[in-house]
Amino acid sequence: MAFHNLYGGTYTLLTSTLKKFGIETTLIPLTADDEEVRRAFRPNTKLLFGETIGNPGVEVLDIQRAASLAHEAGVPLFVDNTFATPYLCRPIEHGADIVIHSATKYLDGHATSLGGFIVDSGRFNWENGKFPHLTEEDPNYHGLSYTRAFGAKAFAVKARAVFLRDFGTTLSPFNAFLINLGTETLHLRMQRHSENALAIAKALQKNPQVEWVRYPLLPESSTYELTQKYLPLGGSGIISFGIKGNWQVSKEFINKLQLASLVVHVGDLRTHVLHPASMTHRQLSVEAQKKAGILENMIRLSVGIENVTDILKDLEQALHT
Numbered sequence: 001m002a003f004h005n006l007y008g009g010t011y012t013l014l015t016s017t018l019k020k021f022g023i024e025t026t027l028i029p030l031t032a033d034d035e036e037v038r039r040a041f042r043p044n045t046k047l048l049f050g051e052t053i054g055n056p057g058v059e060v061l062d063i064q065r066a067a068s069l070a071h072e073a074g075v076p077l078f079v080d081n082t083f084a085t086p087y088l089c090r091p092i093e094h095g096a097d098i099v100i101h102s103a104t105k106y107l108d109g110h111a112t113s114l115g116g117f118i119v120d121s122g123r124f125n126w127e128n129g130k131f132p133h134l135t136e137e138d139p140n141y142h143g144l145s146y147t148r149a150f151g152a153k154a155f156a157v158k159a160r161a162v163f164l165r166d167f168g169t170t171l172s173p174f175n176a177f178l179i180n181l182g183t184e185t186l187h188l189r190m191q192r193h194s195e196n197a198l199a200i201a202k203a204l205q206k207n208p209q210v211e212w213v214r215y216p217l218l219p220e221s222s223t224y225e226l227t228q229k230y231l232p233l234g235g236s237g238i239i240s241f242g243i244k245g246n247w248q249v250s251k252e253f254i255n256k257l258q259l260a261s262l263v264v265h266v267g268d269l270r271t272h273v274l275h276p277a278s279m280t281h282r283q284l285s286v287e288a289q290k291k292a293g294i295l296e297n298m299i300r301l302s303v304g305i306e307n308v309t310d311i312l313k314d315l316e317q318a319l320h321t
């Protein structure tokens with residue numbers, strides 16, 4: 001089961017690719033109340049999944065609530081913490097069981113590497129009868145039971161020993177080196193990304209050509225209170241906003257940008273823009289885009305660590321010419 005406001009690639013993985021492997025996903029709105037969430041769990045549900053900060057709607061997940069609903073149903077909460085990074089939010093401290101990161105984004109921070117992390121809290125009780133693949137004997141390893149042999153490390157060991165080997169999701173050593181270098185400046189970069197993004201979100205709000213702006217730290221944000229709770233050090237670098245007029249107007253704006261570049265990437269030290277409806281979320285139907293909060297005029301801005309005045313000047317010249 002997953003909250004609906006997901007990165008487009010994750011949405012397609014859950015609703016299409018995994019379906020072909022016999023794994024179905026029930027999508028629920030982030031605004032679903034506790035009863036709606038409870039009703040959506042099925043007897044065979046294995047996990048609840050959400051993004052700390054949704055891509056690209058930048059809504060903040062109530063991790064504690066999601067964790068308690070998942071645990072009530074006997075399943076773990078998985079959180080994609082890519083946009084927040086461990087500097088801004090540590091979901092395990094709020095009850096999440098497994099945290100994943102696309103290290104390709106802020107952790108590397110320089111757009112040099114592809115990689116991902118899985119962080120296992122080691123706290124989830126896999127022995128509640130719902131996870132036989134971790135508790136029952138595995139004939140491929142001479143009858144080993146992962147929970148009996150590895151205890152709190154059962155999930156992490158199986159992920160490495162079986163899935164990493166079988167599916168080939170192995171980080172190249174050079175990318176590991178580069179991502180490690182990146183994490184050494186993560187705290188500095190996330191501070192600057194957050195400061196720059198807040199200043200830009202406020203400036204965009206004041207611009208008469210801008211119809212709407214979403215950023216977790218704007219008081220108008222639908223999840224502003226959750227931002228206070230889960231992101232006390234900053235709101236990260238992603239803003240989404242809409243320009244008045246049709247999509248053609250937004251396209252012209254993007255083409256006029258000089259400092260910010262049009263790329264599908266997000267979360268590195270340079271400022272980027274993209275149009276989710278025609279890029280990251282293009283595979284979704286119009287109906288699915290609506291449910292995921294993707295508006296036709298939505299522009300996603302990944303605010304870099306350049307001088308904020310330079311970024312603002314660039315946005316303003318593109319909005320005004």
Ligand SMILES: Cc1ncc(COP(=O)(O)O)c(C=O)c1O
Pocket residue numbers: 007009010051055080082083101102103104105114115116266
């Ligand atoms: C929130 C989020 N999760 C996961 C991913 C997938 O990352 P990767 O390309 O490193 O697999 C992305 C990519 O944009 C993302 O934005």
